[in-house]
Amino acid sequence: xxxxxxxxxxxxxxxxxxxxxxxxxxxxxxxxxxxxxxxxxxxxxxxxxxxxxxxxxxxxxxxxxxxxxxxxxxxxxxxxxxxxxxxxxxxxxxxxxxxxxxxxxxxxxxxxxxxxxxxxxxxxxxxxxxxxxxxxxxxxxxxxxxxxxxxxxxxxxxxxxxxxxxxxxxxxxxxxxxxxxxxxxxxxxxxxxxxxxxxxxxxxxxxxxxxxxxxxxxxxxxxxxxxxxxxxxxxxxxxxxxxxxxxxxxxxxxxxxxxxxxxxxxxxxxxxxxxxxxxxxxxxxxxxxxxxxxxxxxxxxxxxxxxxxxxxxxxxxxxxxxxxxxxxxxxxxxxxxxxxxxxxxxxxxxxxxxxxxxxxxxxxxxxxxxxxxxxxxxxxxxxxxxxxxxxxxxxxxxxxxxxxxxxxxxxx
Ligand code: SAJ
Numbered sequence: 341x342x343x344x345x346x347x348x349x350x351x352x353x354x355x356x357x358x359x360x361x362x363x364x365x366x367x368x369x370x371x372x373x374x375x376x377x378x379x380x381x382x383x384x385x386x387x388x389x390x391x392x393x394x395x396x397x398x399x400x401x402x403x404x405x406x407x408x409x410x411x412x413x414x415x416x417x418x419x420x421x422x423x424x425x426x427x428x429x430x431x432x433x434x435x436x437x438x439x440x441x442x443x444x445x446x447x448x449x450x451x452x453x454x455x456x457x458x459x460x461x462x463x464x465x466x467x468x469x470x471x472x473x474x475x476x477x478x479x480x481x482x483x484x485x486x487x488x489x490x491x492x493x494x495x496x497x498x499x500x501x502x503x504x505x506x507x508x509x510x511x512x513x514x515x516x517x518x519x520x521x522x523x524x525x526x527x528x529x530x531x532x533x534x535x536x537x538x539x540x541x542x543x544x545x546x547x548x549x550x551x552x553x554x555x556x557x558x559x560x561x562x563x564x565x566x567x568x569x570x571x572x573x574x575x576x577x578x579x580x581x582x583x584x585x586x587x588x589x590x591x592x593x594x595x596x597x598x599x600x601x602x603x604x605x606x607x608x609x610x611x612x613x614x615x616x617x618x619x620x621x622x623x624x625x626x627x628x629x630x631x632x633x634x635x636x637x638x639x640x641x642x643x644x645x646x647x648x649x650x651x652x653x654x655x656x657x658x659x660x661x662x663x664x665x666x667x668x669x670x671x672x673x674x675x676x677x678x679x680x681x682x683x684x685x686x687x688x689x690x691x692x693x694x695x696x697x698x699x700x701x702x703x704x705x706x707x708x709x710x711x712x713x714x715x716x717x718x719x720x721x722x723x724x725x726x727x728x729x730x731x732x733x734x735x736x737x738x739x740x741x742x743x744x745x746x747x748x749x750x751x752x
Contacts, residue, residue, distance in 0.1 A: 341453070341523050342366055345414035347440040349376055349407060351387055351597075352457060352491045353420030355498045358395045361405035363527045368414060369407040370443070380407040388661050391499045411444045416453040416523050419469075420491070423458045425601045431608045432461050434468060441472040448476045453485040453519045459544055459598065460488075461605040465537035466512065480512060487511040487520035488537040490544035495596065496660045506530040510540025548602035549617055554588045555599070556620035559627050562590035562739075566634055573741035592713045592739050593627035593667025595656030600624065600665060628670040635675065635711060635737060642709070642735050649675060650707035652700070653714025654686040658740070661688040668713035683707055687718045704730040715740035 342365065346357040349371040357369040371377050379386050383400040385393050399405035411417070421436035437458055444454070456469055465488040470480045480486045488510035493501040507528050511517030517534040524532055535543075558576070565572035576587045594600045603621055607614040639647045656666040663669055672695070675682050684695050685703040700718055704710060710731060712719060720742045727743060738744060 341415040341519075343368070343414040344416045344418060344523070345370060345411050345444070345447075346418045346420060347411065347443070348419065348421035348436070348458075349380060350420065350422065351389070351495065351498070352493070353418075354380070354385065354387065354396065355389065355392055355493070355502055356418060356420055356457070356491070358392070358399040358405060359499070359502055359527055361399035361402060362395060365404065367399070367405045368412050369405065370409065370411050371407060372409065374409060377407040377409055380405075389498050390496065395499060411447050413447045413449065414452070416455065416519075417444050417448075418455045418457055420457045423460055423605075425604055430604045432464075432605050434460065434464060437464065437468065438472065441469055442475075445473075445476045448473065448478065448484065450478060450483045451485075453487070453516070453523060455486075455520055455523070456488050457491050459490060459548075459602055459605065460541055461609050462538050462541045462545070463609070464488075464541060465510065470512065481516070485511070485513075485516040485519040486537075487516045488540045489520055489524065490540060492544070492547065495662065496657075503527060503529050507532050508540040508543055509534045510537035512537055542606070545602045545606045548599045549606060549620075551588070552594060552599050552603050552624060553616060553620040555591065555594055556623040558588045558590045559593075560623050561587070563630055571744065573744035576741075589740055591627075591657075591667070592631055592671055594624040595664075595666045595668075596662070597665060628667045628674065631671055631711075631713075631737075631739060632674045632678075635671075635709065636678075638709060638735055638737060639680075644708050644735075646681070647708045648681045648683060648706055650683045650685060650698075650703035650710045651675070652685050652703060652710065652712045652719055653716055654684055654689050654692065655714055655716075658715045659688070659717055663689060663692065671711075671713060686714070687716055701730070704734075707734060709735040709737070712736075712738045712740060712742060715742040719743075 344360050344365045345368045346353050347370045349369045357367045361367040376386050383397040385396050419440045421440045424433045426433045454473055456465055470486055474480055478484050492505050507524055509517050509520045509532050511520055521532050562572040565575055572590060579585050580587055603617040607617055651672050654669050655663050672682055672684050683698045683703045683706055685698050685700055
């Protein structure tokens with residue numbers, strides 16, 4: 341397999357295409373946005389991800405990677421298109437997958453491999469992708485090979501995880517598995533595990549649902565500790581000393597484009613069986629409101645008449661510059677709507693519509709109440725002495741617990 345066509349040049353497709361190219365494949369990247377195509381062909385990138393600019397530039401300069409607007413003939417087609425959630429129905433919008441699959445029909449030929457990487461509800465590969473692909477007149481399993489091979493990379497560490505992580509190969513039959521294995525083996529250092537497509541689809545959703553449920557648990561314990569006036573960080577630290585307990589961290593809610601969405605793809609196919617998934621979603625969804633309530637109670641208890649509230653961290657998680665679906669941003673908007681003066685601060689965000697941003701020292705100097713929402717490196721690495729000086733006489737709410745120190749319960 342020498343020539344690969346990657347459909348969708350976003351957060352997953354662009355790293356995928358450029359990594360395949362730097363490993364010796366001839367890669368055609370397809371994107372429906374002409375600006376994206378033009379930017380990539382200049383060796384530039386339209387998204388932020390550590391190391392991606394260098395990899396894309398190397399891939400384009402090598403002559404092995406070019407971007408186009410419509411698919412061209414290839415040995416393998418990899419679909420990396422978005423699968424957003426339809427908010428009203430809380431069901432997956434598969435229109436991008438459908439469109440991408442139809443767009444390769446004119447160039448498909450016998451012996452081709454079609455791989456779906458997008459996160460999808462179980463049975464999408466067999467019930468949606470296979471029938472569309474067969475509209476070209478060729479039969480899957482006989483003339484064409486099809487596999488579901490989900491991406492598992494963590495935003496912020498995409499390039500290293502793309503090669504290091506184990507990968508699932510959900511082939512529709514044994515030959516599809518071995519073809520997909522042959523495609524990924526030269527670029528993946530992790531192990532490749534073959535299974536059927538439905539299992540691979542479920543596993544992808546289970547991984548992110550596992551994280552959602554465990555974050556919900558941490559958030560619920562945080563809410564209980566706040567109610568009781570206890571330090572949740574101390575509770576987690578000590579509970580995690582048990583050999584079979586490994587709690588995650590509470591946060592302002594669950595952001596990003598995966599963990600908050602993927603449980604719904606399982607719920608939509610098994611609504612009566614998914615009580616815990618639904619409940620975890622609810623706990624995480626109401627978390628920003630719960631934090632706003634906690635801030636208001638702190639303001640009232642401290643008798644702050646015209647409080648200035650510093651909100652540290654606006655992105656959806658620590659050390660990324662991505663503010664989409666960010667629960668901390670939701671908290672800032674809710675506070676402003678209630679009439680509070682908010683000093684928003686994020687070292688990874690230069691500007692944001694309608695929001696004046698201040699530096700970390702300014703936020704601490706001018707605020708009466710300091711709220712840490714996201715534990716960015718700059719905040720984590722502030723020295724204890726500097727913090728003590730700048731936080732003197734101020735109220736502090738530290739949601740991710742980055743400045744929390746062990747108290748009296750050290751080893752004795
Ligand atoms: N969060 C917490 N507490 C924690 C860990 C995370 O509140 O202890 C929050 C974060 O602040 C963030 C959200 O959860 O708002 C999601 O962050 P994340 O780092 O857990 O995950 P993502 O969305 O950046 O990437 C996930 C990863 N999945 C898992 O770790 C199981 C990644 O491997 C997937 O490839 C990616 O989703 C995806 O594309 O599906």
